Amino acid sequence: MNSIKRQVQFNSSRQMHLQTVQQVSEEQAKLAEARYQNGCVHVKRFAQGIPVYRDGLPLPKGTVICDDQGNTGVLQPRDFDNDGRYVPVIADTAYTGRAPIADQDILPARYVK
Numbered sequence: 001m002n003s004i005k006r007q008v009q010f011n012s013s014r015q016m017h018l019q020t021v022q023q024v025s026e027e028q029a030k031l032a033e034a035r036y037q038n039g040c041v042h043v044k045r046f047a048q049g050i051p052v053y054r055d056g057l058p059l060p061k062g063t064v065i066c067d068d069q070g071n072t073g074v075l076q077p078r079d080f081d082n083d084g085r086y087v088p089v090i091a092d093t094a095y096t097g098r099a100p101i102a103d104q105d106i107l108p109a110r111y112v113k
Contacts, residue, residue: 029097032072036096040066048073049080051087061088070096 041059043052046067049059052075059065063075073093077086 007037013069023096025095028094031036032070032096035064035072035094038062038064038065042068046071046073046103048091048093049078049089050073051089052055058087063088065090070098072096 018086022107041052041063043065044067046065046069052063052065059075061077064072065075066072071093071096073090075088076091078089078091079086080089
């Protein structure tokens with residue numbers, strides 16, 4: 001009986017976890033879609049924690065970044081090497097839930113190398 005009770009608890013816990021993951025994914029997709037609709041700086045290389053430069057200077061904090069795979073992020077200042085200098089890097093990432101993004105989705109985007 002205890003074994004069955006533990007199995008039921010495990011299955012119930014797993015189901016709650018999966019529902020939470022699904023809910024978070026849906027919320028992130030809505031956020032990412034809104035970022036595309038409001039305009040974003042399109043980058044070819046997208047990875048959390050990397051700075052984005054234009055003309056040799058990092059883009060300012062708060063800049064919304066996107067790529068053609070449906071990833072979005074916001075530049076947030078970070079000091080990874082503890083030198084007291086904060087550089088805005090890609091953070092607060094969200095994924096639209098679909099890739100690749102159609103060209104019409106990135107019309108407001110500005111490309112940055």
